[in-house]
Amino acid sequence: MRFFEKLKQACTEDWHAYTHHAFTEGMGDGSLPLPAFKNYLVQDYLFLIEFARAYALAIYKGENLSDMRKALASVQGILDVEMDLHTKLCAQWGLSLEQMEATPEASQTLAYTRYVLDTGMRGNLLELKIALAPCVIGYAEIGARLAASASGLAEDNPYKVWISEYAGEEYQQLAEAAIEELDDLYNRYGSQQGFDRYAQIFANATKLEADFWQMSL
Template sequence: MTFFDALVEDNKQAWKQYTEHAFVEQMAAGTLPIQAFKYYLVQDYLFLIEFARAYALAIYKSPNMALMRKSLDSVQTILNVEMGLHVQYCQSWGLSEQEMQAAVQAPQTLAYTRYVLDAGMRGDIFDLKVALAPCVIGYGEIARRLAQVPNALDSENPYAPWIKEYSGEDYLRLMEEAKTELNELAQAYLTNARRPQIMEHFGNATRLEADFWQMGLERG
């Protein structure tokens, strides 16, 4: 069992509620209300900005140059690549970058992003990466499963591009790299005394991810 598997096993119910939430199930079926998805996209844009800050914090928290460079790569990818792709995708849904920048963060967005940053500020690189894991790894796990749902990738499904993006080879490679990094950090940092807090970080972040889906669903 990998360390990530242990995290999921210890938070099985929360992980199921997040990865099998009605929001993503309706995406696969193509039945999610359009307004719910558009609201999610705007909040996800705001989330990515805070996500970049979290990886910038990871640079500061990194104990060696190798980890610093990994986190720097993540910051650059989010700001210089992923944000641009997200903006292009949102424009296809009739959302401008100016509109998204002017949007107010929902309470669920604030709660999740502040929790991750607080975990990193109070703790070390291990605390931070565990708090980030439900997003980084979860999206790949969710999309890979949704891609197997009959008709989920059909052109008639407006959410097929999202599923294809996160179930694609590039993202799944990043997901596996994140799992490997977690295993390495666990070997270096995990002790019996720390285990309950680490498991709690993962569980809290996972529940906050589920709240993020619920936020979108309720706006639909």
């Protein structure tokens, strides 16, 4: 069993609560209230800024050039590609860059992003990537599941753009690369901490992801 699957298996209920949250189900059938989605978009913009900082920390934590280059590519992808795409998506929903930057971080956003950064600061590269995994890999799982549903990509579903982005081949490949990297890092760092330590980090981050959905509702 792959390391990521072991982490999921160790917190089955929390993982299901996150990936099948009422927020995601509402996107899947199109019933999610629009104000909730707009609130999510703004907080996700603020989250991505801290996410980029976490990957910048991964450059520092990297043991070799390969580690550092992977982290650098992630930072560049967030700042140069994902942020632009997110800003354009927000604009379609009537949200300007100025509005988003003027919005304070919600307590759930603060809790999640600072947990990831604190975990990375105190731990090794594996622990940092475990804290990032529920977001990076979880979104791919959610996107693929919703896209496969009867209403996920229906023309009248206002959230089909979000779903198609995370169900798309490019993001699915990114998530698979993250899973492979976890396997590699576990082979290198696994003996430094017991599995319970890694499972707890993953469970904490998963719960914080669910809180992030709930915040928007």
